[in-house]
Amino acid sequence: MPAKPAPIKKSAKAAKKEEPAPAPEPAPEPAPAPAEPAPAEAAPAEEAPAEGKPAEAPPAEAPPAEAPPAEAPPAEPAAEPTSEPLELGVEDVNDTSVTISWRPPATIGNSGLDGYTVEICKEGTGDWKVANEELTVSCRYIIKNQTTGDHLNIRVVASVAYPWKIVSYRPKIRLPRFLRQRHVKNVGEKVNLVIPFSGKPQPVVSWTKDDQPLDTKKVNIRNSDKDSIFFIRAAERADSGVYEMCVKVDSFEDKTQLTLQIVELPGPPASVKIVDSWGFNVALEWTEPKDNGNTAITGYTIQKADKKTGDWFTVLEHYHRMNATVSDLIMGNTYIFRVFTENKCGISEEATATKTSATIQKTGIDYKPPEYKEHDFSEAPKFTTPLANRSTTVGYNTKLLCSVRGFPKPKIEWMKNQMIIGDDPKFRQINNQGICSLEIRKPSNFDGGVYTCRARNAHGEALVTCKLEVKQPVIADADKK
Numbered sequence: 081m082p083a084k085p086a087p088i089k090k091s092a093k094a095a096k097k098e099e100p101a102p103a104p105e106p107a108p109e110p111a112p113a114p115a116e117p118a119p120a121e122a123a124p125a126e127e128a129p130a131e132g133k134p135a136e137a138p139p140a141e142a143p144p145a146e147a148p149p150a151e152a153p154p155a156e157p158a159a160e161p162t163s164e165p166l167e168l169g170v171e172d173v174n175d176t177s178v179t180i181s182w183r184p185p186a187t188i189g190n191s192g193l194d195g196y197t198v199e200i201c202k203e204g205t206g207d208w209k210v211a212n213e214e215l216t217v218s219c220r221y222i223i224k225n226q227t228t229g230d231h232l233n234i235r236v237v238a239s240v241a242y243p244w245k246i247v248s249y250r251p252k253i254r255l256p257r258f259l260r261q262r263h264v265k266n267v268g269e270k271v272n273l274v275i276p277f278s279g280k281p282q283p284v285v286s287w288t289k290d291d292q293p294l295d296t297k298k299v300n301i302r303n304s305d306k307d308s309i310f311f312i313r314a315a316e317r318a319d320s321g322v323y324e325m326c327v328k329v330d331s332f333e334d335k336t337q338l339t340l341q342i343v344e345l346p347g348p349p350a351s352v353k354i355v356d357s358w359g360f361n362v363a364l365e366w367t368e369p370k371d372n373g374n375t376a377i378t379g380y381t382i383q384k385a386d387k388k389t390g391d392w393f394t395v396l397e398h399y400h401r402m403n404a405t406v407s408d409l410i411m412g413n414t415y416i417f418r419v420f421t422e423n424k425c426g427i428s429e430e431a432t433a434t435k436t437s438a439t440i441q442k443t444g445i446d447y448k449p450p451e452y453k454e455h456d457f458s459e460a461p462k463f464t465t466p467l468a469n470r471s472t473t474v475g476y477n478t479k480l481l482c483s484v485r486g487f488p489k490p491k492i493e494w495m496k497n498q499m500i501i502g503d504d505p506k507f508r509q510i511n512n513q514g515i516c517s518l519e520i521r522k523p524s525n526f527d528g529g530v531y532t533c534r535a536r537n538a539h540g541e542a543l544v545t546c547k548l549e550v551k552q553p554v555i556a557d558a559d560k561k
Contacts, residue, residue: 160187160189160190161187161189162185162187162188162189162191162193162238162240163185163186163187163188163238164185164236164237164238165182165183165184165185165196165219165236165237165238166182166183166184166185166186167182167183168180168181168182168234168235168236169181169182170234171220175228176224176225176226176227176228177222177223177224177225177226178222178223178226178232178234179220179221179222179223180198180220180221180223180234180236181219181220181221182196182219182220182236183219184219185238189240191240192240193238193239193240194215194239194240195215195216195217195239196215196216196217196219196221196236196237196238196239197210197212197215197236197237197239198210198211198212198216198221198223198234198235198236199211199234199235199236199237200223200232200233200234201232201233201234201235202230202231202232202233203230203231203232203233204231208235211223213252213278214249214278215239215249221236249278249279249280249329250279250329250332250334251277251278251279251283251327251328251329251332251333251334252277252278252279252327252334253275253276253277253325253327253334253335253336254275254276254277254278255275255336255338256273256274256275259273259275259338261339262339262341263338263339263340263341264341264342264343264375264424265315265340265341265342265343266315266342266343266344266425267315267316267317267342267343267344268314268315269314269315270311270312270313270314270315271310271311271312271315271319271340272309272310272311273309273310273311273338274307274308274309274310275307275308275309275310275325275336275338276306276307277306277307277308277327277334278306279327279329279332279334280329281329282305283327283328283329284327284328284329285301285303285308285325285326285327286325286326286328287299287301287308287310287323287324287325287326288323288324288326289321289322289323289324290321290322291324294323298312298316298318298319299311299312299319300312300313308325310323315342316342317342317344317374318342319340319342320340320341320342320374321339321340322337322338322339322340323337323338323339323340324336324337325337325338341374341375342374343373343374343375343423343424343425344373344374344425345373345423345425345426345427345428345429346369346371346372346373346375346377346421346422346423346425346428347369347370347371347372347373347421347428347430348369348419348420348421348428348430348431348432349366349367349368349369349380349419349421349432350366350367350368350369350370350432351366351367351432352364352365352366352417352418352419352432352433352434353365353366353434353435353436354417354434354436354437354438355403357438357439357440359440360407360408360409360410360411360440361405361406361407361409362405362406362409362415362417362438363403363404363405363406364382364403364404364405364406364417364419364434365402365403366380366402366403366419366432367402368402369421369428372421372423373423373425375423375424375425376423376424377421377422377423378398378400378422378423378424379397379398379399379400379422380396380399380400380419380420380421380422381394381396381397381398381399381419381420381422381427382394382395382396382399382404382406382417382418382419383395383417383418383419383420383431384406384409384415384416384417385415385416385417385418386410386413386414386415387413387414387415387416387437388413388414392418398422409438409440410440411440411441411442411443412439412440412441412442413439413440414437414438414439414440415437415438415439415440416433416434416437416438417433417434417438418431418432418433418434419431419432457487458487458488458538458539459485459486459487459539460486460537460539460540460541460542461484461485461486461490461535461536461537461539461540461541461542462484462485462486462542463482463483463484463533463535463542463544464483464484464485464514465481465482465483466482466544466546467480467481467482467531467533467544467545467546468481468546469546469547469548469549470546470547470548470549471548471549471551472520472523472548472549472550472551473550473551473552473553474523474524474525474550474551474552474553475522475523475524475553476522476523477519477520477521477522477523478519478520478523478548479517479518479519479520480517480518480520480531480533480546480548481515481516481517482516482533482544483514483515483516484514484516484533484535484542485514486535486537486539486542487537488537488538489537490535490536490537490541490542491535491536491537492509492511492516492533492534492535493533493534493536494507494509494518494531494532494533494534495531495532495533495534496529496530496531496532497529497530498530498532501518506520506521506527507519507520507521508521516533516535518531518533520548523548523550524550525550525552527548527550528548528549528550529547529548530545530546530547530548531545531546531547531548532544532545533545
């Protein structure tokens with residue numbers, strides 16, 4: 081209960097003019113102050129008599145009519161404090177998290193209840209840390225990301241709002257996971273990063289680059305009450321660096337850094353030269369490029385070209401060394417070489433070529449054809465198809481056939497009854513590719529007999545024979561009469 085206001089003490093002049101009032105009662109002892117500060121201070125009272133002593137009475141005079149004592153303004157009631165949450169307990173426990181729950185406070189003061197703060201402390205340390213970055217209004221909370229085997233002490237604090245004071249929360253930057261490492265962009269690309277944060281009242285956000293003030297002509301920063309937007313319309317190599325973001329609330333602040341790397345295609349190697357040439361091989365060496373594109377060199381591409389055609393062909397790709405040997409070159413050709421540089425953006429637009437060329441010399445080799453023993457194809461005549469006996473009719477042409485082989489080509493002779501026929505026009509003799517034929521034109525009874533074909537060369541001779549029978553035509557009985 082609020083303390084009873086103390087009576088007001090009259091001044092000396094007012095006491096002479098007014099009738100003396102009866103002696104006031106001693107002022108009661110002030111009530112003890114509440115745990116929570118009052119929302120507004122009570123109006124101060126005039127000087128009051130000393131605690132526990134009555135006020136002195138004025139000199140005795142004729143008592144006039146009694147005047148009512150002046151009333152002091154009533155003091156405002158003190159704010160009632162909010163009690164602690166009730167029945168805090170553990171619902172579930174696993175390897176990395178603890179689930180707790182509780183009941184709201186039995187008493188909620190005039191200042192109201194904003195939410196709850198969950199605090200944890202490892203057993204034996206006494207170092208209490210806030211587990212929730214923002215107040216929770218729920219009576220249940222999961223404490224995550226704990227270490228297996230730890231013993232924790234847990235407490236929950238009810239947070240109240242005061243009408244004369246703005247509640248402050250420590251600022252906190254929530255840097256996205258992909259920005260915790262080096263962030264790489266190509267030259268000319270857009271950079272648009274959103275970095276959330278929290279804090280109350282609204283934090284003051286500031287940016288620096290390499291510990292220097294940010295150039296707002298190149299980088300556009302737009303802040304809201306929840307995040308900061310980092311924007312570059314077209315990135316340049318000069319935009320690479322370490323950027324620091326700072327959020328501040330009163331005397332509290334949080335900082336984070338992000339590293340931005342702007343890359344592009346590399347330049348060609350500084351120089352390429354031919355070191356040696358032997359057989360069908362050429363050895364090359366080159367030096368690193370003067371411009372690596374603001375990122376590491378990942379390899380080289382080597383090409384060759386014949387001076388006759390000028391066409392380039394790739395012989396090695398994604399090659400990591402600074403020297404190489406090009407093999408399987410063609411004898412008698414003259415070659416030049418060039419080298420490209422590679423990085424994560426791609427292959428360089430230009431290449432560095434050798435200032436000299438390499439000629440693959442012809443070796444002094446005399447060709448000697450192999451000696452082969454000449455095959456002897458000589459063969460005595462041999463008939464592969466003999467003559468067959470034939471029967472024909474008077475007046476009808478007939479033909480005798482046989483085949484022979486031999487080398488050199490054998491000479492063919494036809495005989496009738498052991499007599500050489502020769503150039504008799506009645507007979508037609510043909511020898512084509514070893515096929516021998518004898519055509520008898522309109523044979524008569526006198527053309528029948530034994531016919532012989534003889535083949536003869538330097539290695540010998542061969543004979544085949546057959547019998548030819550010439551018959552008279554059959555005449556019908558009607559024709560005889």
